[in-house]
Amino acid sequence: MTSHDHDHDHHDGHHHDNHFSDMQARVKALETILTQKGLIDPAAIDAIVETYETKIGPRNGAAVVAKAWSEPDFADWLQRDATAAIASLGYMGRQGEHMRAVFNTPETHNLIVCTLCSCYPWAVLGLPPVWYKAPPYRSRAVIDPRGVLAEFGLTLPDKQKIRVWDSTAELRYIVIPERPAGTDGLDQSALADLVTRDSMIGTGLAKAGAGAA
Amino acid sequence: MNGAQDLGGQHGMGPVAPEKDEPYFHAEWEKRALGVTLSCGAFGAWTIDESRHARESLPPATYLSASYYEIWTRALETLLKRHGFVSAAELAAGQMLERGAEPKRILKADMVPAVLAKGGPCDRPVSDPPAFTVGEQVRTKNFNPETHTRLPRYARAKTGIIEAVQGSFVFPDDNAHGKGENPQWIYTVVFDGPEIWGEGADPTLTVSIDAWESYLERA
Numbered sequence: 001m002t003s004h005d006h007d008h009d010h011h012d013g014h015h016h017d018n019h020f021s022d023m024q025a026r027v028k029a030l031e032t033i034l035t036q037k038g039l040i041d042p043a044a045i046d047a048i049v050e051t052y053e054t055k056i057g058p059r060n061g062a063a064v065v066a067k068a069w070s071e072p073d074f075a076d077w078l079q080r081d082a083t084a085a086i087a088s089l090g091y092m093g094r095q096g097e098h099m100r101a102v103f104n105t106p107e108t109h110n111l112i113v114c115t116l117c118s119c120y121p122w123a124v125l126g127l128p129p130v131w132y133k134a135p136p137y138r139s140r141a142v143i144d145p146r147g148v149l150a151e152f153g154l155t156l157p158d159k160q161k162i163r164v165w166d167s168t169a170e171l172r173y174i175v176i177p178e179r180p181a182g183t184d185g186l187d188q189s190a191l192a193d194l195v196t197r198d199s200m201i202g203t204g205l206a207k208a209g210a211g212a213a
Numbered sequence: 214m215n216g217a218q219d220l221g222g223q224h225g226m227g228p229v230a231p232e233k234d235e236p237y238f239h240a241e242w243e244k245r246a247l248g249v250t251l252s253c254g255a256f257g258a259w260t261i262d263e264s265r266h267a268r269e270s271l272p273p274a275t276y277l278s279a280s281y282y283e284i285w286t287r288a289l290e291t292l293l294k295r296h297g298f299v300s301a302a303e304l305a306a307g308q309m310l311e312r313g314a315e316p317k318r319i320l321k322a323d324m325v326p327a328v329l330a331k332g333g334p335c336d337r338p339v340s341d342p343p344a345f346t347v348g349e350q351v352r353t354k355n356f357n358p359e360t361h362t363r364l365p366r367y368a369r370a371k372t373g374i375i376e377a378v379q380g381s382f383v384f385p386d387d388n389a390h391g392k393g394e395n396p397q398w399i400y401t402v403v404f405d406g407p408e409i410w411g412e413g414a415d416p417t418l419t420v421s422i423d424a425w426e427s428y429l430e431r432a
Contacts, residue, residue, distance in 0.1 A: 023240075023242050023246075023282075023283055023286065024240065024241070024242040025307075026286055026287075026290070026304075027242040027245045027246045027249065027286055028242070028245070028307070029304060029307035030249050030286070030289065030290070030293075030299070030304075031245055031249050032307055032308065032309075033299055033303050033304070033307070033308065033309050034249065034252075034253070034293075034298075034299070036308065036309035037298075037299075037309050037312065037313065038319070039252075039253075039256070039298060039316060039319060040249060040252040040253065040319070040320070041252070041319065041320060041321045041322055043321075043322035044248065044252055044320045044321055044322045044324070044325050045244075045245060045247075045248025045249060045252060046248070046322070047322045047325040047326075048247060048248040048251050048252070048325055048329070049238075049244045049247060049248055051325065051326070051329060052237065052247070053237050056329075092330060092332070093329050093330040093331055093332040094328075094329045094330075094331075094332040094333070095332065096332065097332040097333065097334040097335070097336075098334070098335075098336060098379075098380070098382075100379075113221075115219070115220050115221030115365050115367075116218055116219060116220075116221075116265075116269075116363060116365055117218060117265055117268065117269070118281055123332075126237075127237055127247075128281075129231070129232070129235050130232065130235065130239070130280065130281070131229050131230060131231050131232065133280075133281035134226075134229075134280075134281070135220055135223070135226040135227075135277055136226040136227050136228055136229045136230070137229045138220040138221070138226075139220040139221065139222065139223040139224070139226045140226065140229070141221075142221045142222060142367065142409075142420050143221070143222045143367075143409075143410055144415075145415070145418060146415065148229055151228055151229045151230070151231065152229070152231055158417070159417070160417070161417045161418075161419065162415070162417055162418050162419070163403075163419050163420075163421070164418065164419070164420045164421070165421050166221065166365065166368075166420060166421065166422045166423075167423070168363045168364070168365065168368075168422045168423050168424070169363060169379070169382060169399050169423035169424075169425070170335050170336075170382055170383075171379055171399070171401075171423050198231075203231070
């Protein structure tokens with residue numbers, strides 16, 4: 001890297017940081033005041049962050065999908081009562097209190113959005129990605145889903161229908177993607193490795209099995 | 214309210230730009246913003262509906278240029294001031310200047326797993342049976358309240374089909390404003406793309422919303 005490049009990066013970094021440092025100061029002020037008043041426990045904040053960094057994330061949802069692919073009875077339960085079926089794996093609680101599972105088929109592809117805020121199934125997918133909460137996705141998913149999917153590198157067959165679920169109430173949706181071909185011999189752990197976060201939002205598909213043509 | 218939050222169908226917001234290998238947090242303050250927001254939610258002083266309304270009440274230019282953690286933080290300042298926990302002078306000073314309101318509950322670290330595992334279920338029983346049945350055609354109402362609602366503009370005065378009766382839940386349009394939970398039945402209502410977007414709409418598209426009973430009338 002030349003010194004010019006370095007200066008350029010450095011300058012950009014500072015420009016970018018101005019907004020961040022304002023927010024950093026505002027959040028710091030809030031945490032300081034509330035801690036001084038004894039209204040919040042900084043260790044509780046650490047525990048919340050640690051939970052969503054290490055315990056509650058899309059691997060939870062991937063386990064649900066892999067089980068649904070492997071066990072027809074579980075898939076059936078998921079369709080009838082997703083909240084209970086998912087809770088049976090230990091995934092429940094905040095932003096997963098009222099779950100619905102929607103199944104992709106060759107005829108219909110499902111896509112989840114929250115046009116009004118950022119509703120997302122935290123209990124199975126963890127914290128939502130930035131793009132899910134940002135205006136481009138929230139504005140376009142309901143009117144131009146094929147255009148949105150193209151930006152994720154996903155082109156669906158013209159004939160496949162698209163069903164967009166706008167999470168306007170307290171129901172939280174998870175997409176059960178189609179099981180990839182060539183995965184017949186895989187156990188649930190290997191199957192779960194094929195299940196991406198985006199495939200459970202509907203902005204992607206499950207990864208191809210190693211045995212697929 | 215017809216605020217900046219009601220984004221469905223808006224144009225000009227740019228590409229989605231998904232980030233490859235996105236980190237959980239993009240800065241340390243985002244972690245603290247998450248934790249402070251959830252900790253203050255645990256006070257029990259306001260509802261999720263009041264929080265959402267505080268967020269959507271941010272000035273549109275602020276809302277549209279802010280990251281979601283910034284939206285949360287700015288709305289949290291509003292809620293803390295409104296409910297007497299923190300004053301504007303304290304926010305300006307960055308220090309406690311006086312005692313304020315006392316919350317019903319303070320979230321301690323050892324309570325975090327149980328609180329997150331419990332969440333905040335908002336299904337509530339209602340005495341009347343559902344007014345609509347699966348397969349029935351309904352029309353969403355046309356209204357434009359300045360207050361909180363969960364019927365997006367793009368789905369107002371549109372005809373759709375009841376696909377599922379989802380149970381009965383707290384009614385956010387009232388609950389956001391301290392008027393009580395007043396639960397109602399919720400229905401998944403599915404609309405054809407052309408019914409919503411008209412000429413040029415993707416004919417393979419259907420869009421559903423989850424609608425409270427009072428948003429709907431027989432069509």
